[in-house]
Amino acid sequence: MKSKKKYIGLIFLIPWMIGTLIFTIYPFISSLIYSFTNYDLISKPKFVGFANYIEMFTTDPDFVRSLKVTIEYTILTVPIQLIFALFLAFILNFKLKGINFFRTAYYVPSILGGNVAVAILWKFLFNKTGLVNQVIQTFGGKPVGWLSSSSNAMFVLVILGVWQFGSAMVIFLSALQQIPTDLYEAARVDGAKKWTIFFKITIPLITPTVFFNLVMQLNNKLQEFNSPYLITNGGPTKSTYLTSLLIYDNAFKNFRMGYACAMSWVLFIIIAVLALALFKSSNRWVYYSDGGQN
Amino acid sequence: MDADSINRKVRRQHAIESTWRYVLLIITAFIMIYPIIWLFGASFKTNAEIFGSINFWPQHFDWTSYVKGWKTGTQYSFTTYFINSFKIVIPKVIFTLISCTLTAYAFTRFDFPGKNILFSIVIATLFLPAVVTRIPLYIMWRNLHLLDSYVPLIAGSVFAQEPFFVFMLVQFMRGIPKEYDEAAVMDGANPLQILGRVLVPMMKPALLTVVLFQFIWSMNDFLTPLIYLSSVSKFPVAIALKLATDATSGFVPWNQTIAMSLIALVPSLILFFSASRNFVEGMSAGGLKG
Numbered sequence: 001m002k003s004k005k006k007y008i009g010l011i012f013l014i015p016w017m018i019g020t021l022i023f024t025i026y027p028f029i030s031s032l033i034y035s036f037t038n039y040d041l042i043s044k045p046k047f048v049g050f051a052n053y054i055e056m057f058t059t060d061p062d063f064v065r066s067l068k069v070t071i072e073y074t075i076l077t078v079p080i081q082l083i084f085a086l087f088l089a090f091i092l093n094f095k096l097k098g099i100n101f102f103r104t105a106y107y108v109p110s111i112l113g114g115n116v117a118v119a120i121l122w123k124f125l126f127n128k129t130g131l132v133n134q135v136i137q138t139f140g141g142k143p144v145g146w147l148s149s150s151s152n153a154m155f156v157l158v159i160l161g162v163w164q165f166g167s168a169m170v171i172f173l174s175a176l177q178q179i180p181t182d183l184y185e186a187a188r189v190d191g192a193k194k195w196t197i198f199f200k201i202t203i204p205l206i207t208p209t210v211f212f213n214l215v216m217q218l219n220n221k222l223q224e225f226n227s228p229y230l231i232t233n234g235g236p237t238k239s240t241y242l243t244s245l246l247i248y249d250n251a252f253k254n255f256r257m258g259y260a261c262a263m264s265w266v267l268f269i270i271i272a273v274l275a276l277a278l279f280k281s282s283n284r285w286v287y288y289s290d291g292g293q294n
Numbered sequence: 295m296d297a298d299s300i301n302r303k304v305r306r307q308h309a310i311e312s313t314w315r316y317v318l319l320i321i322t323a324f325i326m327i328y329p330i331i332w333l334f335g336a337s338f339k340t341n342a343e344i345f346g347s348i349n350f351w352p353q354h355f356d357w358t359s360y361v362k363g364w365k366t367g368t369q370y371s372f373t374t375y376f377i378n379s380f381k382i383v384i385p386k387v388i389f390t391l392i393s394c395t396l397t398a399y400a401f402t403r404f405d406f407p408g409k410n411i412l413f414s415i416v417i418a419t420l421f422l423p424a425v426v427t428r429i430p431l432y433i434m435w436r437n438l439h440l441l442d443s444y445v446p447l448i449a450g451s452v453f454a455q456e457p458f459f460v461f462m463l464v465q466f467m468r469g470i471p472k473e474y475d476e477a478a479v480m481d482g483a484n485p486l487q488i489l490g491r492v493l494v495p496m497m498k499p500a501l502l503t504v505v506l507f508q509f510i511w512s513m514n515d516f517l518t519p520l521i522y523l524s525s526v527s528k529f530p531v532a533i534a535l536k537l538a539t540d541a542t543s544g545f546v547p548w549n550q551t552i553a554m555s556l557i558a559l560v561p562s563l564i565l566f567f568s569a570s571r572n573f574v575e576g577m578s579a580g581g582l583k584g
Contacts, residue, residue, distance in 0.1 A: 008485050009404025013412065016397040016460070019453020024419050027430035034430060041436070091322065094315050102319045104567070109326050112562065114514040116532040117555030120539055121333055124548055129345040131332060215421060223425045226516050230536060244425060251429050252521060261429050268426040275421055 035262035040255045052262035063263060066243040073154065073242060074221040077161035082213055085165040089172035107166070114164055119230040126156045150239030153232045157240055160227050168213045175209035176202070207286045215275055222271050243267050337553040344548055356549070360557070363550030366538060368526055372554060375534040382444050382519070382530055383512040386451045390508045391501060393454035398463035399489050403475060420457035432521060446522045459504050466500040467493065506569050510562045531558045
């Protein structure tokens with residue numbers, strides 16, 4: 001009976017195992033191999049050693065800048081996005097009449113945040129004669145060239161990135177709902193102030209969620225493609241030419257598959273190092289109430 | 295202080311607190327939703343009026359933006375593009391439900407050698423950046439002559455390559471006491487029957503959350519169809535929208551673009567509103583603690 005059960009468990013896992021081999025492990029390894037080749041899809045891949053890696057850090061004018069811009073975008077977006085998401089989750093966790101109406105209302109923009117339609121609408125809102133400039137003019141200000149100056153264009157992308165707070169907010173809210181109310185009551189009976197409760201009880205108890213959201217969002221934003229592609233097209237003067245966009249152009253416009261793979265490995269290593277550093281630091285600031293077992 | 299005065303004080307504080315909480319909720323909701331409301335109004339404006347006024351209400355209702363926008367400047371209308379989107383999204387949702395449930399079932403209800411290692415692979419793939427596997431996958435589908443078909447867009451979901459959902463369902467299933475399974479075993483149920491008759495009905499909120507998220511994410515997906523699809527006749531809505539802003543070089547009919555962008559959001563909104571109650575439950579019961 002026991003051994004039969006073992007066998008059954010693995011049977012249910014077969015689709016996932018096949019999939020992981022084909023769609024994850026195989027491409028993961030082969031992209032590393034391709035990164036040491038020149039491959040244009042027509043002639044056979046040609047081994048070139050570290051040439052791709054050397055090129056991107058020396059003669060390529062775009063790669064290092066794209067990394068800088070990507071990191072800038074990520075550093076500007078993720079903290080604001082997460083604080084905003086936590087703030088919204090916090091006020092949606094109020095025990096009030098009609099709170100479900102507000103929850104639904106708040107989910108709407110967040111759920112749509114990743115839609116292409118939203119990126120296109122964003123482009124329109126920040127158009128030279130778009131809504132944002134119209135509002136500025138109504139209040140007597142001068143219209144701003146949102147998409148024609150580098151720092152403004154980055155700002156427009158960052159604002160959209162922050163507006164995509166949806167999944168982080170939902171995950172924060174579910175964590176907040178799991179905090180036992182008697183903890184709050186005990187603190188209140190002890191005379192703790194609201195802010196004290198927030199920073200001494202709420203925040204420590206949701207640190208696992210903060211950690212999860214932080215890793216996920218860093219991962220997402222370092223790979224951001226849609227908003228620069230759709231809104232700024234990398235410009236002006238390549239100031240929003242994020243690494244994902246550069247990789248896409250090299251792979252699917254210039255057909256330099258090997259070079260694009262090498263770039264994606266550098267991006268991957270940056271993401272992995274960041275994630276590992278967060279994991280390493282997590283035992284200092286992440287609080288697991290059930291002794292680390294999730 | 296006696297109990298009564300404490301009670302009164304608490305209640306007064308409570309009233310003040312909830313008032314300012316409502317104010318906060320309403321102001322924030324307004325800031326977040328006003329652009330969408332304004333865009334809705336703008337979709338009925340003429341192109342000239344869109345750039346002329348910040349009022350929400352159009353001077354004259356102009357439906358032509360919807361009619362013309364739906365027809366598009368290409369040879370296909372949005373009818374085709376919506377059907378294409380559904381051809382991708384619906385199989386993807388169904389396959390995800392089945393494959394991820396089976397995977398989660400294996401991880402929560404069975405013991406087998408290497409289980410911990412395999413589960414840590416699930417977690418690792420959850421954090422694995424898609425950028426690193428994208429190009430070899432493209433080359434693989436190209437060698438299989440399946441470019442410009444929906445196969446590359448759907449295949450992963452058949453094989454449970456959605457670690458976020460696997461993880462979520464595992465968390466949810468762990469919360470269902472094993473006594474239910476044992477009772478079913480007594481009644482002579484086999485493992486598949488336990489899953490189908492006992493666990494799946496109890497997992498409804500979590501499964502609905504999977505449907506909702508996968509539907510919305512797949513509708514939103516832009517990069518994958520952009521890479522794999524090349525014939526206009528196969529484009530989903532996401533690509534068609536981008537096309538609409540390119541097609542008319544120089545002059546963009548913004549009223550049409552806005553109208554179609556709003557229409558593109560409708561399927562996700564309908565699904566969301568019909569599932570929202572279950573969805574909130576599913577998320578919290580799934581206990582995504584990280």
